Amino acid sequence: MKKATFFLALSILFSCNNESKFDLEKDLYQFSEKMENGDTLEVNVDYSACMYAASERYNFVKENDTLYLETHSEISSFEKQQQTLPRIMYPFKPKNSLSFENYFKYLKDENRAKRKYGSSLVTVYYPNKNQRQYFNDDGLDDKFKKLDKFSLIRKKLYPNDKFFETPKPPPPPPSRK
Helix, strand or coil, rough: CCCHHHHHHHHCCCEEEEEEEECHHHHHHHHHHHCCCCCEEEEEECCCCCCCCCEEEEEEEECCCCCEEEEEEEEEECEEEEEEEEEEECCCCCCCCHHHHHHHHHHHCCCCCCCCCCCEEEEEEEEECEEEECCCCCCCCHHHHHHHHHHHHHHCHHHHHHHCCCCCCCCCCCCCC
């Protein structure tokens, strides 16, 4: 009986979830190194402009000391299209300029005050502690500049994905003489 009580107490002790030490405000710029097993980070990127409505959600999940990334893309203007890309290991290297961490540093330096209309360009959400970080643009020119930088990261992570590429127009018909 004493052994059963001892093992029950041990299992209760080890099954309790320790609260993560990850803090979005402090650790965002090193999130892949600072996240703990069980942590999730959601990054929403708003591509919408004028009559074009599109977004992407990047879900980072830390499991067994490995950071995984799953991406969901959506275009909702005109004809709705969606895709979920396969889950991949997030290949972070500290000196790599094409990382989410370095992109967030760039956005922090270039962040603008929230405009009265529209949504943030990038929203980072840490659901474990209900924390959010917003990165804004200052109009279309600023938005496209920031999205161009981001597209390099996306291209590195998913080199074969063509979801957001516009199809080339067909060639003109041959001229008749």
